[in-house]
Amino acid sequence: MxxxxxxxxxxxxxxKSYGELKAVDGVxxxxxxxxxxxxxxxxxxxxxxxxxxxxxxxxPDGGQVTLLGEQPWPRNPKLLPRIGVQLQASSFFEKxxxxxxxxxxxxxxxVSRRTADEMLELVGLTDKADxxxxxxxxxQRQRLSIACALxxxxxxxxxxxxxxxxxxxxRRNLWDVLRAIQARGKTIVYTTHYLDEAEILCDRVAIMDRxxxxxxxxxxxxxxxxxxxxxxxxxxxxLTREAARxxxxxxxxxxxxxxxxxxxxxxxxxxSALAERGTLDGxxxxxxxxxxxxxxxxxxxxxx
Amino acid sequence: xxxxRSLSAAMVKGFLRDKMTLFxxxxxxxxxxxxxxxxxxxxxSDKTKIAxxxxxxxxxxxxxxxxxxxxxxxxxxxxxxxxxxxxxPAAVVVSGDRVELIYAASDQVAAGTVTGIVSGVVDKINLxxxxxxxxxxxxxKSVEDASLKPIQYLTPGILSWAxxxxxxxxxxxxxVSWRKKQVLRRIRLAPVSTTTVLTxxxxxxxxxxxxxxxxxxxxxxxxxxxxxxxxxxYLALPLLVLGTTAFFAIGMLVGAFCKTEEAASGAAxxxxxxxxxxxxxxxxxxxxxxxxQTVSYIFPLRHMNDxxxxxxxxxxxxxxxxxxSAVLIAFTLVVGFIAARIFRWED
Numbered sequence: 001m002x003x004x005x006x007x008x009x010x011x012x013x014x015x016k017s018y019g020e021l022k023a024v025d026g027v028x029x030x031x032x033x034x035x036x037x038x039x040x041x042x043x044x045x046x047x048x049x050x051x052x053x054x055x056x057x058x059x060p061d062g063g064q065v066t067l068l069g070e071q072p073w074p075r076n077p078k079l080l081p082r083i084g085v086q087l088q089a090s091s092f093f094e095k096x097x098x099x100x101x102x103x104x105x106x107x108x109x110x111v112s113r114r115t116a117d118e119m120l121e122l123v124g125l126t127d128k129a130d131x132x133x134x135x136x137x138x139x140q141r142q143r144l145s146i147a148c149a150l151x152x153x154x155x156x157x158x159x160x161x162x163x164x165x166x167x168x169x170x171r172r173n174l175w176d177v178l179r180a181i182q183a184r185g186k187t188i189v190y191t192t193h194y195l196d197e198a199e200i201l202c203d204r205v206a207i208m209d210r211x212x213x214x215x216x217x218x219x220x221x222x223x224x225x226x227x228x229x230x231x232x233x234x235x236x237x238x239l240t241r242e243a244a245r246x247x248x249x250x251x252x253x254x255x256x257x258x259x260x261x262x263x264x265x266x267x268x269x270x271x272s273a274l275a276e277r278g279t280l281d282g283x284x285x286x287x288x289x290x291x292x293x294x295x296x297x298x299x300x301x302x303x304x
Numbered sequence: 305x306x307x308x309r310s311l312s313a314a315m316v317k318g319f320l321r322d323k324m325t326l327f328x329x330x331x332x333x334x335x336x337x338x339x340x341x342x343x344x345x346x347x348x349s350d351k352t353k354i355a356x357x358x359x360x361x362x363x364x365x366x367x368x369x370x371x372x373x374x375x376x377x378x379x380x381x382x383x384x385x386x387x388x389x390x391x392x393p394a395a396v397v398v399s400g401d402r403v404e405l406i407y408a409a410s411d412q413v414a415a416g417t418v419t420g421i422v423s424g425v426v427d428k429i430n431l432x433x434x435x436x437x438x439x440x441x442x443x444x445k446s447v448e449d450a451s452l453k454p455i456q457y458l459t460p461g462i463l464s465w466a467x468x469x470x471x472x473x474x475x476x477x478x479x480v481s482w483r484k485k486q487v488l489r490r491i492r493l494a495p496v497s498t499t500t501v502l503t504x505x506x507x508x509x510x511x512x513x514x515x516x517x518x519x520x521x522x523x524x525x526x527x528x529x530x531x532x533x534x535x536x537x538y539l540a541l542p543l544l545v546l547g548t549t550a551f552f553a554i555g556m557l558v559g560a561f562c563k564t565e566e567a568a569s570g571a572a573x574x575x576x577x578x579x580x581x582x583x584x585x586x587x588x589x590x591x592x593x594x595x596x597q598t599v600s601y602i603f604p605l606r607h608m609n610d611x612x613x614x615x616x617x618x619x620x621x622x623x624x625x626x627x628x629s630a631v632l633i634a635f636t637l638v639v640g641f642i643a644a645r646i647f648r649w650e651d
Contacts, residue, residue: 057493057650075492087486093315096314103310104311108494
C-alpha cells in the first residue's frame with residue numbers, strides 16, 4: 001500500500017446538548033493509527049459522552065465522526081468487527097466464569113473459543129479462568145472487561161475510565177496490559193481522570209473541561225509549553241527561607257511544617273549551590289505536571 | 305459456535321447457577337401444588353363418617369356402598385355422645401334385627417344423605433330376606449363429568465401459572481439487568497442481529513417451560529396426589545410454547561418500563577398475581593360469579609388454563625387448542641409489538 005494512511009479516528013466539531021447543558025460543545029480531534037490517545041478531564045467534563053458519540057452509541061446533535069474511513073452512526077455492521085469497546089460499567093453476563101464471558105462475547109463476532117484463553121493470558125487472568133465474574137476483584141474485573149473488548153482482535157480500541165476506582169497496584173498492573181495492547185499495533189482511545197497516568201501512557205492527550213477541548217498535544221510538550229518553575233523540596237531546618245532566597249536562580253521559597261520548597265526555572269545552578277551547602281539529604285525535585293497545565297488552562301486546581 | 309447457540313448456552317448457564325431464580329421457577333409453584341394437592345386432595349373426605357354400634361349384614365353392606373365410613377363404638381352411649389357433640393352427623397345402632405338411626409338435626413343435608421343410604425340398605429336386605437322378585441329395576445352408570453377432582457384442575461392451573469412467572473420474570477429481569485449493566489449496549493456494538501439475541505432468549509424460556517411441565521406433571525402423577533392424564537396430553541406442548549411467548553412479551557413490556565430489577569419484580573407480581581387468581585389457577589373459575597368469569601377472559605392465563613385443562617385432564621382433542629392458541633398468539637403479537645416500540649437500549 002502506498003499513499004497516506006487514513007487516520008483511525010477523525011472527529012469534527014461534534015456537539016451534544018441535554019436541555020440547557022452543553023455536554024459536548026464543539027469537539028474535534030484526529031487519532032493516527034497505532035496512537036495511544038487520552039481524553040482527560042474531571043468528572044462531568046464530557047469525556048464519556050464524547051467517547052459514546054465516537055463509538056456510535058449516541059447520535060451527535062451536530063458534527064461528523066469517521067472511524068477507519070466509516071461512519072459509526074447509524075449502527076454500522078461493517079465497522080463493528082473492527083472496533084472494540086469497553087464500557088464504563090463492567091458489562092458481563094450473569095453468573096458466567098471469566099473464560100465463559102470471553103467465549104460468549106467472542107461468539108458474537110464469530111471468534112473461535114480458543115481465543116478466550118489467549119485473552120486471559122494477555123490480561124494476566126489465566127489462573128482466574130474458571131472464577132465467576134462477580135467473584136473477581138475490581139482490578140480483575142476491569143482487566144476482564146478489557147479482554148472482552150479485545151477478544152475479536154479489533155484495530156481500534158475504546159476504553160472508558162479503565163483505571164477508575166482501582167487501588168494503585170491494580171492500576172499499575174493495568175498499565176502493563178494497556179502497553180501490551182499498544183505493542184500489538186492497536187490504536188487506543190481512552191478516557192481517564194488521572195492526569196499522572198495519562199502523562200505516562202499516552203502519546204497525545206486532549207484536556208477537556210465543560211464540554212470543550214482546552215489543549216491537545218503530547219503530554220511533555222504541554223508541560224514544557226507551560227514555562228512553569230521546577231520545585232525543589234528540602235527537609236525543613238537544613239536551610240532557612242532567607243538563605244534559600246539568596247541563592248542565584250531561586251525565584252521564591254516558602255516553608256510549611258515539614259519542608260522548604262524552592263521554586264526555580266534554572267534548576268541546575270540551584271542544585272549545585274545546594275550541594276555546596278551540603279543540604280541534599282532527602283531532597284526532591286518536582287517538575288510541572290499535567291495538573292499544572294490544567295490549573296493554567298482553567299484557573300482552578302484539578303479535582304478529579 | 306454460532307452467536308445464537310452461545311448466547312443461549314450463556315443464558316442457560318446463568319439460569320441454572322442462580323438459585324433464587326430456580327426456586328421461583330420450580331420450587332415455589334411446586335410448593336403450591338403440594339400444599340393445595342394435599343389440602344384439597346384427601347379423597348376420604350368425600351365419604352360421610354358416622355358412628356356405628358353392633359354388627360351384622362346391615363353394617364357390612366353400608367361399608368360396601370363406598371359413601372359411608374363407619375366409626376365403631378362399643379356402646380350406644382358413646383356413639384350418641386359423638387352425635388350430641390356435633391363430631392359426627394349420625395349414629396347407626398344395630399341390635400339383632402332392629403336398626404336404629406340417630407342423626408343430628410343441625411345438618412339437614414348430611415342427615416338426608418345418611419337416612420337415604422341407610423334406609424336403602426335396609427330395604428335391599430329386607431327384599432333379599434323376603435325372596436321377592438323386584439318389579440322395578442334400577443340401572444346406574446357413571447360418566448366422567450366436567451367437575452374435576454382438585455389435583456386435576458390444580459396441575460394444569462399451577463403449571464400455567466408457573467410458566468407465566470418464568471416467562472414474565474425471565475424476560476423482564478433479563479432486559480432490565482442487561483440494560484443496567486450495559487450488556488445490551490455491548491451487544492449492540494457487536495455484529496449480531498437483535499433477532500438472534502431475542503430468539504435465543506425466547507428459546508431459553510420455552511425450554512424452561514417444557515422443563516416445568518415435565519417436573520410438575522411428574523410430581524402430580526405420584527400416587528400421593530393421583531393425577532390422571534386423559535386424552536392427548538402431548539397437545540399441551542403447543543400451549544406451553546405459545547403461553548411462554550405471550551408471557552415473554554408481557555415481560556418485555558414490563559422490562560421496557562422499569563429501570564431497576566426491584567421495580568421490574570414488583571411490576572411483574574402486580575401483573576401475575578391478580579391474573580393467577582382470576583384465571584383459575586387455584587380454584588375452578590366456574591365457581592366464581594358470572595361477571596368475574598367475563599373479566600377473566602381478558603387474561604391470557606385464563607385461556608392457557610382452559611386449554612391445558614381440556615387437553616391434560618378433560619380428554620379433549622386438538623379442537624380444544626384452537627381458541628386458546630389464537631388468543632395467545634394475538635397477545636404475543638400485540639404486546640410484543642408495543643414492547644418493541646417502547647424498547648430502549650439504555651437508560
